[in-house]
Amino acid sequence: xxxxxxxxxxxxxxxxxxxxxxxxxxxxxxxxxxxxxxxxxxxxxxxxxxxxxxxxxxxxxxxxxxxxxxxxxxxxxxxxxxxxxxxxxxxxxxxxxxxxxxxxxxxxxxxxxxxxxxxxxxxxxxxxxxxxxxxxxxxxxxxxxxxxxxxxxxxxxxxxxxxxxxxxxxxxxxxxxxxxxxxxxxxxxxxxxxxxxxx
Ligand SMILES: C[S@@+](CC[C@H](N)C(=O)[O-])C[C@H]1O[C@@H](n2cnc3c(N)ncnc32)[C@H](O)[C@@H]1O
Numbered sequence: 001x002x003x004x005x006x007x008x009x010x011x012x013x014x015x016x017x018x019x020x021x022x023x024x025x026x027x028x029x030x031x032x033x034x035x036x037x038x039x040x041x042x043x044x045x046x047x048x049x050x051x052x053x054x055x056x057x058x059x060x061x062x063x064x065x066x067x068x069x070x071x072x073x074x075x076x077x078x079x080x081x082x083x084x085x086x087x088x089x090x091x092x093x094x095x096x097x098x099x100x101x102x103x104x105x106x107x108x109x110x111x112x113x114x115x116x117x118x119x120x121x122x123x124x125x126x127x128x129x130x131x132x133x134x135x136x137x138x139x140x141x142x143x144x145x146x147x148x149x150x151x152x153x154x155x156x157x158x159x160x161x162x163x164x165x166x167x168x169x170x171x172x173x174x175x176x177x178x179x180x181x182x183x184x185x186x187x188x189x190x191x192x193x194x195x196x197x198x199x
Contacts, residue, residue, distance in 0.1 A: 042125070050071075072110060109164050124161070129156060
C-alpha cells in the first residue's frame with residue numbers, strides 16, 4: 001500500500017477546507033444553486049460541492065442531490081469519504097453512490113453529466129503535477145500518457161483539466177489554480193493562450 005505522502009504526490013492531492021469554500025466560493029453561487037448541475041471532477045472529500053446541500057431544505061435534499069450534484073475522484077478512499085460526507089447531509093448511501101463515482105476523469109471525461117436541461121458548473125481544485133516532476137519520478141511516470149496527442153505541449157495536470165472542460169463546452173467554472181497560470185512563462189504560455197481564446 002502506498003504511504004499517505006506518496007499518494008498525495010502521485011495524485012496531486014491538496015484538499016480544500018469547507019471554510020475556504022464558504023468564504024470565497026459560496027457567496028458567488030448561492031443565489032443560483034437550482035440553475036446548475038454542480039460538479040467536481042477531482043472532488044477529494046467533496047468539500048467544494050457537498051456544503052451546497054446546506055442551502056436546500058432537508059425534505060428536498062435527496063431530489064436536489066440526484067439532479068444537481070456529481071462528484072468524481074480517481075482514489076477509491078476519497079470517493080468513499082465523499083459518500084460518507086454526503087450521508088451527513090441526509091443523502092442515503094445508495095443514492096450517494098450513484099452520483100459520487102470513482103473515475104479517472106483526466107482520461108475519461110464523464111460526458112453523461114452534460115445530458116441534462118441544466119448546464120454544468122464545475123467547481124474544483126484540480127490535481128497539480130508539473131510534467132518535469134512527473135518525468136523524474138517512477139510513481140508518477142504513468143501520467144505521461146495524459147500529455148500525448150492533442151494534449152502535447154501542456155505542462156501540468158491542472159492544465160489538462162482546464163482544457164478538457166473547454167473542449168466539452170463547459171461555460172461556468174471555478175478553478176483554484178496556481179498563480180503561475182497568469183504569471184509563469186514557459187510553464188504556462190500554451191494553456192494561457194489556448195484558454196484565454198475561449199473568453
Ligand atoms: C488538489 S486535490 C483537490 C480535491 C478537492 N477538489 C478539494 O478541493 O478538496 C485533487 C484531487 O484530484 C484527484 N485526482 C488526481 N488525478 C485524477 C484523475 N486523473 N481523475 C480524477 N481525479 C483525480 C486526487 O485524488 C485529488 O483528490
